[in-house]
Amino acid sequence: MKRATRFMVETVATNGGYVWSYLPDMSRRWGEMEAYPSMIWVQPPGTATMGHLFLDAYHATGDAYYYEAADKTANALIAIQQDNGGWHYFGDFGGEASTRRWYDTIGKNAWRLEEFQHYWGNSTFDDAGTSEAMQFLLRLYVEKHDARYLPALKKALGFVLESQYPIGGWPQRWPLKSDFSHHGKPDYTSFITFNDDVAGENIRFLIMVYQVLGGDAKVMDAITRAMNVYLVTQQGQPQPGWGLQHSLDLKPIGARTYEPTALVTHTTAANIRQLMSFYRLTGEIKFLARIPEALDWLESVRLPADQVRNGRAFPTFIEIGTNKPLYVHRRGSNVVNGEYYVDYSPEHTLTHYSSFRAIDVAALRREYAALKASDPAEIAKDSPLHSGVAKPLPRYWLLDDIETSDLNTAGGKRDPQT
Template sequence: MLDRRRLLAGASALAATAAFPARAAAAPSRAEVLATMKRATAFMVDKVAYQGGYVWSYLPDFSRRWGELEAKPTMIWVQPPGTATVGHLFLDAFNATGDAGYLRAAEQAGGALIRGQHPSGGWNYVIDLAGEESLRDWYATVGKNAWRLEEFQHYYGNATFDDAGTSESMQLLLRLYAQTGDKRVKAALDRAIGFVLDSQLPVGGWPQRWPRAGEFSKQGRPDYTGFLTFNDDVAGENIKFLIMAWQVLGEPRLLDAVHRAMDSFVTTQQPAPQAGWGLQHGPDLKPIGARTYEPTSIVTHTTANNVAQLMTFYELTGDARYLARVPEALDWLDQVALPAALRVDGRTHPTFVEPGTNLPLFLHRRGSNVTNGVYWADHDPVGTVGHYSSQRKLDVAGLRRRYEALKATPPEVASRGSPLKAGRSPLPRFFATRPVEVSDLNSNRGAAPAAASEAARVAELVAGLNAEGWWPTMLKSTSHPYRGDSPAEVAPGDFSRTLVGDATDTSPYVTDTPVVGISTGIYVQNMGVLIEHLAAD
């Protein structure tokens, strides 16, 4: 649920350890591109995968590996860009080449996800294929001591909609079923659809985690995971999946759930003059705090995202209700924009706005680890935490232009071609070649300069694959190995703005001494470039 995970992963990132050879004047032959793709994939499937699944990055000798946190050798990651992301890439490669080996690899990734599917039908952030006892041990050690990753500090034993892991896994199963008609995949897909429908709240949205699995509080705050969640586009991801499932399966119950979900955006919009939304909303439908650095507030980037969603809903349905209160939300965003003196790196708005006062809230922390560390929010913009931005860059003017254009567009024109009205239809051929909205903590950093042309870029990728079959990547993100529980004593130093605390904090951080490694994100990105090249050939 970390904010930085929504950064664009940088589809042009190469992040190689050494300079690529001089750019070629022409792209390699189709046969050379196909051979490169096949070698890179053989390495991932034969050397990197664990029972068909993947984490985010690996040392070359596989002595350490990471997802959001350091992983055991028996673990695979569900959060993108994890197992389902790679599975989508394999299906894309199959659609581009017709090579059945890619389809088998996609089925293996899907099989790993099916083995780790929660009985409710959803997925957790991570799967430990060694079993429940091993996973609980990981949560009680690595997860428990990750100071800033509070979502990993407690093992709920249920499934989550956070970070699109469940959504992406469901989409992969849907694509696999549409491609193969496999009955085992269909059974898992049916469980996933049941998970989405059964967990939908009466108001139409979804909680972050489901089913409820006991209460857990942090610093005296209530467990937030059962509240209606907009953070990380939980509702938008579920709506997207349900529409895709409707296109493939044509089941009317899926459309009913879509309409209820879209209506939840209207129902939960707060009254003027603070006509926005929170990251999460409580039973009274008012914004409520989540993690200890996510205070009860009206949230600007969530409001901007929900405004964009409402305009998309108008394009899907032609229903003017979805546009009715958009101007109120845009006016509120204009009212709370930061003064020029507080704008950092072009960020225009505070992340959090205090209910009632319209004052910005800024995040701070003290201490050195999960045991002695404390977060709080106040009105002081000085010394804010470094891992969760107190400010956002929002294009309110662009949203307003889109609103004005849609307002002038008749409903029947705006919704022409809507998948809600088109009935059953095929899914797109390619998924992983679309812009990536997540990062494996390495694939969006230290990117090599973009090639002068597509041909040069493809040539670089073909030349840059090493003899073993992987693209060397500087792993700029690392973590402290688990050394035991964090002590109550505060370690020397100032950790108020760092990504990581003292040596007992298992949170990932950017290291001054990066090492060469294997990046799942780089594999997906580079393969996507080669697939697009083939598709355009």
Template sequence: MARATRFMTDKVAVKGGYVWSYLSDFSRRWGEMEAYPTMIWTQAPGTPEVGQIFLDAYRATGDAQYYAAAEQVASALIAGQHPAGGWNYIIDFAGEASLKRWYETIGANGWRLEEFQHYYGNATFDDHATIECGRFLLRLHLEKGDPKSRAAVDRCVDFVLNSQYPNGGWPQRWPRMGEFSKQGRPDYTGFITLNDEVAQENIDFLLLVLQQLKDERVREPLMRAMSLMVDLQQPKPTPGWAMQYTMDLKPATGRTYEPASITPHGTAAAVGQMLDYYQLTGEDKYLARVGEAIDWIASVEIPAEKRGADGRNFYRDYEPGTGQLLTGHRSGSNSQNGRFWSAYAKDDATPAKSINVAALRARYQRVAAMSPEQATKDSALLGRGPSLLPPYVVSHVGGSDLNVTVYDDKKTAAVAELVASLNAEGYWPVELRTTSHPYAGPGPAQPPAGFVDPGQVGDSWDTSPFTLPRGPMGISTGAYINNMARLIAYLRTQKA
């Protein structure tokens, strides 16, 4: 663990921060897209998640090396914090001109990654970027009372509160700093956003702040946000939730391949939130229409004979009000000549999501049978129950507390094999099958002659990531996090 961590801090880190993967000679590196050598990433498995595993290692060993490494992560994140208090996906230590150049080149040519095709100059809740940074810095502050981290957390809380709309919702990006129109659609980043758990993560973060910092100013905003979730459920015959909404609470479009739609997976997630909020508040309004939502989900489950080989049992998008299935299409070959659109599905829809409807209904029935007093016995909102911040954030197996996880001989042998697989340089080599075309300038206005769309990426001018059958060996931030988590888990069981 110490050798692997020294390699990460001494050889991999850029001013204390990380991207997702690196070729072994560091000639190329990637976050969600290819990154400059001066960049770090806030999206998982990026910089804040590395900071969390450092704190897990410190908690397990008491070794100051890990706390110092976590402090370096905090310094990187604080240096890249937007003046408004949030974070962008990317921090570029070469400065704003370099970041703008990246957006104008690599970002602009990622055909299916439209969120990177325009430089807004603001911060985002998308992909948990802001909240993961805030959550790590809060944990670091609580570990030893670090004042720099506390100041950054306070700015992050200000960002969450200041960006919230009066009705309780949040935009995807804030503050508003210019708009970006694609194929004539309005800029979606100001819509009320549920996609990628924006509202859920913000509510959970404010609840954590309320419990851990006793900051009462967050109570009313988080209750307002929970109440909005009730209002966002649509009427029959599609009584579910969308990914984003206009200010009059109507489903809205997102990126050009994201139609205004009701989604089964988003509805299942919202149902889980409704049950959580009943257990926080004891208020019946959170249960009132959950049964409708679950019945609708069950009504659109794909029959077993039509599912894919991976068992996915739901399509993605249904038209609000009619319930007709929508499916996405694209034509062209790159971000210059390509376009996405949605149409009513015939036989061309692909199963996209998996939902355990029986488990969802069983939880609803269990929670609905509780009295308000029973439901709220562990409500953090009411000052009850255990801490929302576990002692180990990353180092868990199957969600269970590792202090009661038994390591048998087979598992112990696997740990020994993991230790032995750390190479002489100090990292675990991983086959990097995800890659991208290097930036080669703007793509042609017409698809190249003979171009056949492979589905995941376009032509050689498309800088979107794609997966190869085989790839070179390299360095993976995610592998470091996962392997450290396994070793920390083993240490914990040995101490127990």
């Protein structure tokens, strides 16, 4: 392990940071897209993921070399942190001209990866990049209370607090910009975003801050509003689900051209899990109140047995108003001749963004029933939001398999949930 770490730190790293994959001779490298040698990737599993790994190794061995490796990784993230306090998908030590050249050549040809087709010049919550970077810096700070990390950490906290909408949700990118109207669709980056657990990851970071740095009223207010946004964005009957994004009038709205305006089954399931988590944190029964409606709605859109694909019994997208499944397809082969389109046919759907999902509704019902039968005060008694006592963060972070893009995985193997 030490030999592998030395290789990563002393040979592979760029100013302490990393991308996702490299050719053996280091002649080419990739994050979610091909990267310049001057780039490091923030989007997981990138630079902060490596930092967590090094800190885990330090905890397991007590060897200071791993702490020093984590410190180098933190310095790389701090170096590319934007003035607004957040991070982009990547940082480029080649400077602004190099970044713009990348967008003008590689990024603009991102067939399918539409988020790379335009350079907003701001920070993103997408894909947990900013979230993981913030969490890692917080974790490293509380390890030895090294004040060198505090300015970046405070900037990151300010970014989360300032970018939050009054109603409680967050946009995908901030500061807000609306200059990427593409394929006849509005710029989606200002919408309230649940996709990729944007709201959930920000809540997680804020709870960590509240838990280990002491109870700050502004942080608690942000957490409360963020939890409540899940309640106000749940749609009414007869379709009490959620979308990937919601407009500021709280209605589901589309994003990339293969993400139509629709209710979304896996997002609805994820938000149900979040509501149950909020009940455990607060003991407030309001977070359980409408879960049965959402579960019943999910069950109502379950596919017939002969349409289930590889155990995935739920269509991803459900048309608003009709409850019909929507299926996404594409034609062409690149950004010049290609396009995505939506219809009602389940044949020849996308492979990179599944039109079918595996959701264990029965398990969600069991979990809900157990919580509904619980004593609210008892279940929340040890909550970091209630105890008033600082609590340590988990000692180990990377206990599960690390997921990466199918573009970086041999054979294009994919998680059955995605």
